[in-house]
Amino acid sequence: MTRVDLSFPSMGGEAMVRLESAALDRAALERLADDVHARVETIEAALSRFRPGSELNALNGDPRPAVPSSPLLRRTVAAAAWAAERSGGLVDATLLGELERQGYEDSWEADRRADIEEALAVAPRRRPAGPARWHGEHRLAIDEAGRIARAPGVRLDPGGLAKGMAADLAAAALPAGVRYAISCGGDVAVGGGEPWEVAVRSARSDAEVHRLRVRAGGVATSGIAARIWQRPDGSFAHHVLDPATGQPAWTGLVAATAVAASALEAEVLAKTALLSGPLGARRLLRRRGGVLQHDDGRIEVIPPPAVVRLPLPARAAA
Amino acid sequence: MSSWRPLVAGTVGVFLIVLAFLAGQLKSGGDPGLRSNAAAATSQPAPQDGFGAGPSAPYGTDPSAAPNGSSDGLAPPATHQS
Numbered sequence: 336m337t338r339v340d341l342s343f344p345s346m347g348g349e350a351m352v353r354l355e356s357a358a359l360d361r362a363a364l365e366r367l368a369d370d371v372h373a374r375v376e377t378i379e380a381a382l383s384r385f386r387p388g389s390e391l392n393a394l395n396g397d398p399r400p401a402v403p404s405s406p407l408l409r410r411t412v413a414a415a416a417w418a419a420e421r422s423g424g425l426v427d428a429t430l431l432g433e434l435e436r437q438g439y440e441d442s443w444e445a446d447r448r449a450d451i452e453e454a455l456a457v458a459p460r461r462r463p464a465g466p467a468r469w470h471g472e473h474r475l476a477i478d479e480a481g482r483i484a485r486a487p488g489v490r491l492d493p494g495g496l497a498k499g500m501a502a503d504l505a506a507a508a509l510p511a512g513v514r515y516a517i518s519c520g521g522d523v524a525v526g527g528g529e530p531w532e533v534a535v536r537s538a539r540s541d542a543e544v545h546r547l548r549v550r551a552g553g554v555a556t557s558g559i560a561a562r563i564w565q566r567p568d569g570s571f572a573h574h575v576l577d578p579a580t581g582q583p584a585w586t587g588l589v590a591a592t593a594v595a596a597s598a599l600e601a602e603v604l605a606k607t608a609l610l611s612g613p614l615g616a617r618r619l620l621r622r623r624g625g626v627l628q629h630d631d632g633r634i635e636v637i638p639p640p641a642v643v644r645l646p647l648p649a650r651a652a653a
Numbered sequence: 654m655s656s657w658r659p660l661v662a663g664t665v666g667v668f669l670i671v672l673a674f675l676a677g678q679l680k681s682g683g684d685p686g687l688r689s690n691a692a693a694a695t696s697q698p699a700p701q702d703g704f705g706a707g708p709s710a711p712y713g714t715d716p717s718a719a720p721n722g723s724s725d726g727l728a729p730p731a732t733h734q735s
Binding site: 351 | 674675678728729730731732733734735
């Protein structure tokens with residue numbers, strides 16, 4: 336078995352690629368890892384709001400109501416629409432204006448990060464987030480001509496959706512027979528053979544708090560502590576907004592980790608769980624399992640349902 | 654008069670056999686659902702010894718690596734907030 340690891344800065348964090356194969360040699364695996372790197376770079380270049388020349392910024396700055404776009408950007412819009420529907424409006428990729436008003440206008444600098452415990456101590460009463468008043472209005476869609484159509488003033492901010500998409504698209508391009516784990520900013524796509532163990536890191540200390548065992552699909556974590564800052568008036572804000580209010584969401588959870596069929600779905604599920612608060616999150620995560628990190632420091636593991644399947648008669652006979 | 658008794662006894666017997674089989678499956682530590690159910694997860698507690706960060710060099714290769722991502726001491730892939 337040959338293994339190759341590759342890591343590189345990506346999407347405001349670090350991307351990690353691990354490839355294993357019994358049939359390919361090291362040089363071949365390194366080429367595949369470089370292909371993954373190039374693919375993730377291409378996606379980031381197109382979808383980053385912090386790159387002036389990105390296609391995303393061109394779309395957001397275009398005054399036309401319907402804009403011809405690349406397949407990748409159309410796919411992103413489709414993912415955003417799906418995420419909004421899947422989450423009941425909690426995952427809303429049109430909150431860029433609200434996010435900028437909270438003070439998150441430029442690429443994140445680590446020295447801005449405020450102390451999560453100080454923020455939690457003075458945070459408002461905890462409550463689940465809700466959908467925006469425009470939920471269900473399809474403010475962002477693909478029209479019949481394949482253009483991206485938007486309501487006036489609507490701007491797209493894919494955020495974590497881009498990370499999940501990047502991991503999934505890079506994984507889909509790998510040949511059969513390669514066991515892979517691809518992490519883009521904490522959204523992980525795994526598959527290709529034996530189950531992977533995926534470590535869940537603490538939102539507070541980055542220490543490992545749990546491991547999930549996943550054969551194929553995605554694992555993602557959404558949390559409030561990585562990008563949290565202090566406003567000039569002394570109050571605290573973070574980048575996970577309650578669509579109903581446009582304000583940072585304080586739900587009783589600092590992070591939620593979800594397992595799903597893809598990294599994109601895991602990203603949507605994790606953010607939905609985080610925004611739903613502990614009660615809603617437990618209900619959302621119990622289908623495939625996950626981890627909740629509470630305000631008070633508790634780590635709660637949501638186990639997947641116990642599944643016992645009887646062997647098929649043919650298999651049993653064999 | 655007593656023809657239902659063999660039926661009840663048979664039903665209970667089949668039930669106990671199936672129950673014993675399922676209990677045996679669980680006790681063996683296996684989760685047959687994982688063999689065919691993509692994206693189903695099992696959980697295990699974090700190890701006490703902890704794990705370091707990923708490799709410092711861009712590439713790292715271990716030709717003798719075991720298929721499981723953590724059984725050889727390498728840091729497993731990790732999910733974290735972003």
